[in-house]
Each structure stands twice: as C-alpha cells, then as structure tokens.
Amino acid sequence: MYEYECSKCALIERRYPIGSAPGTDKCPTCGKEARRVYSPPYLNRTSRPVATALEQSYKSAHDPEVVKRDTSGTQQGEQRPAVNPEVKKLVGEKAWKNVREARHPAAPAN
Structure with missing residues (x-):
C-alpha cells in the first residue's frame, strides 16, 4: 500500500x-x-506477538537493558557453573557438596 x-x-x-x-x-x-x-x-496490522518482538528488538538495539548477576561466592572474574539437578542425583548429594566446597568454599550449597 x-x-x-x-x-x-x-x-x-x-x-x-x-x-x-x-x-x-x-x-x-x-x-x-x-x-x-x-x-x-x-x-497496527501486525499481529500482537510480532509487534511486541519488533518493539523489543528496536529497544534493545538502541537502549540495551543491563543485566546484573549475583556472583557471590565466586572468585573475581570466575563465573559459577550452572547447577543441573540431574547431576546432583547422578553423583549423590554428599559428593556434590564436597565438590562445591572444594571449588567454592564460600558458596552456599544448592
């Protein structure tokens, strides 16, 4: 048109x-x-989900949102590995806690 x-x-x-x-x-x-x-x-003829995605894309290109992460219990510059619950089950709760404490002494057990 x-x-x-x-x-x-x-x-x-x-x-x-x-x-x-x-x-x-x-x-x-x-x-x-x-x-x-x-x-x-x-x-306005665009579906709502597509319009929302376009709006977010425009906003993030010009004014990106800063994401802050909790890095407590990690050494400077080191990121905490993701905890997969299946890994805990596989190695056992006690072994998992020992590994976590050895790698990150101040980290809370999860």
Missing part, C-alpha cells in the same frame, strides 16, 4: 507491487498529479 497526496483533494492510497510504485499518480477525484508520500508501515 502506497500513499499519494493530491494538492487539491487529500491522501490517496494505491496498491502496487513492491519496488514498482511511481513517484506520482493521478488523483481519482480531480485527475491532478499526486506526489508519493513516504509514511511508516502499518504496524
């Missing part, structure tokens, strides 16, 4: 294949030449 503005009438909407819209078109009311007007896309 492309918009054209007639100096005598008003805005006119026309459909053309992408990349083939001319710079001017005839006004259907008065027959005068109407100039093409560049306007934002019709995002």
Whole structure:
C-alpha cells in the first residue's frame, strides 16, 4: 500500500507491487498529479506477538537493558557453573557438596 497526496483533494492510497510504485499518480477525484508520500508501515496490522518482538528488538538495539548477576561466592572474574539437578542425583548429594566446597568454599550449597 502506497500513499499519494493530491494538492487539491487529500491522501490517496494505491496498491502496487513492491519496488514498482511511481513517484506520482493521478488523483481519482480531480485527475491532478499526486506526489508519493513516504509514511511508516502499518504496524497496527501486525499481529500482537510480532509487534511486541519488533518493539523489543528496536529497544534493545538502541537502549540495551543491563543485566546484573549475583556472583557471590565466586572468585573475581570466575563465573559459577550452572547447577543441573540431574547431576546432583547422578553423583549423590554428599559428593556434590564436597565438590562445591572444594571449588567454592564460600558458596552456599544448592
């Protein structure tokens, strides 16, 4: 959908294949030449999930959110490994605590 503005009438909407819209078109009311007007896309016709994703993408590109992580119990620059509950079951609770204490003495057991 492309918009054209007639100096005598008003805005006119026309459909053309992408990349083939001319710079001017005839006004259907008065027959005068109407100039093409560049306007934002019709995002209100976009589904809500897609519009939300586009909005978040734009926001994160221009104003990224800073995420702070809790690094208590780790040495400077070292990240705590993710704890998978299945690993605890596999090695046993006691062995898991011994490994955690050896690697991170101040870390709480989880």
